[in-house]
Amino acid sequence: MDPAGFCKQSRVVIVAGKGGVGKTTVTAALALVAARTGLRTLVVEVEGKSGLAAAFGAPRLGYEEIVLSPGRGGGEADVRARTLTPDDALLEYLEDHGLRRVSKRLVQSGAIDVVSTAVPGIKDILILGKVKQLERAGVADLIVLDAPAAGHAVSFLMSPRGLLDAARVGPIRTQAQEVLDLLTDPARCQVVLVTLPEETPVNELVETAFALEDRVGLSLGPVVVNGLYATVDGLESDPDVAAEAAAATLRQGEAEALRDAAEFRRRRHALQQEQVGRLESALPLPQLRLPFLFTPDIGPAEVETLADVLAKEIEALQ
Numbered sequence: 001m002d003p004a005g006f007c008k009q010s011r012v013v014i015v016a017g018k019g020g021v022g023k024t025t026v027t028a029a030l031a032l033v034a035a036r037t038g039l040r041t042l043v044v045e046v047e048g049k050s051g052l053a054a055a056f057g058a059p060r061l062g063y064e065e066i067v068l069s070p071g072r073g074g075g076e077a078d079v080r081a082r083t084l085t086p087d088d089a090l091l092e093y094l095e096d097h098g099l100r101r102v103s104k105r106l107v108q109s110g111a112i113d114v115v116s117t118a119v120p121g122i123k124d125i126l127i128l129g130k131v132k133q134l135e136r137a138g139v140a141d142l143i144v145l146d147a148p149a150a151g152h153a154v155s156f157l158m159s160p161r162g163l164l165d166a167a168r169v170g171p172i173r174t175q176a177q178e179v180l181d182l183l184t185d186p187a188r189c190q191v192v193l194v195t196l197p198e199e200t201p202v203n204e205l206v207e208t209a210f211a212l213e214d215r216v217g218l219s220l221g222p223v224v225v226n227g228l229y230a231t232v233d234g235l236e237s238d239p240d241v242a243a244e245a246a247a248a249t250l251r252q253g254e255a256e257a258l259r260d261a262a263e264f265r266r267r268r269h270a271l272q273q274e275q276v277g278r279l280e281s282a283l284p285l286p287q288l289r290l291p292f293l294f295t296p297d298i299g300p301a302e303v304e305t306l307a308d309v310l311a312k313e314i315e316a317l318q
Contacts (some may be wrong), residue, residue: 012188041077116165225276230292
């Protein structure tokens, strides 16, 4: 599949997954793939604690948009980003309706926390309502939402249905219905779930996928399997024999350390392949597979590398 066509399938892509699986990194790589095809891309961060800005070597995100990655010409567009918080979304909503003074007092007094306790899901609907507004306004060709971790993601995305049951009339119900219309329209929104090739993340991803389909009605895109170890040739070779063939000398203990390292790599690869196969059996969705990067930090170079691989994986989709 052409990456441009893939990125144009929905105007909003929600990237979700268990904490620690590389969800934010995948968000960054997907945004860069879209921008390379010429799509104006906006990344929206909702938790305010992700490493999204650092991955692009940019300053901390705020409510106002910043450019994370400028287009390099040849039709490539910018990647822009911003953070959304319930307080800021409420403040903007009330100001737009001529209630500037009231809005500041509400936020400063912490009234939104009181309301959120009385009406579960109101904070989530404020954020999703802002995403809906951005999508309707056409501020970008593609909005990539870096969603909360999987446990919160389900309640986050179920908030419109909950509020529809709680509010029979009024602006909250209208907002909830409009957000639900966005989430359940495949041409406007789809979810990309991210996992590691490990038992617990795979289990949680499968549960999340069925919950989002059955309880919310969301359209699911391909699953991203992140952190895969590549196959390495020569792991079966004996270090002493290989050293002799290369006319090299191993120091004391090196041969044993190399054997242990090779055994660990073989076992790790086998376990990962087992989990990839289990995921294929449990969830009939295409997979996009990204490599494990042997680096403690993800920066612009690593995002570029992952975007390259992700684009090739998308091209291989049927």
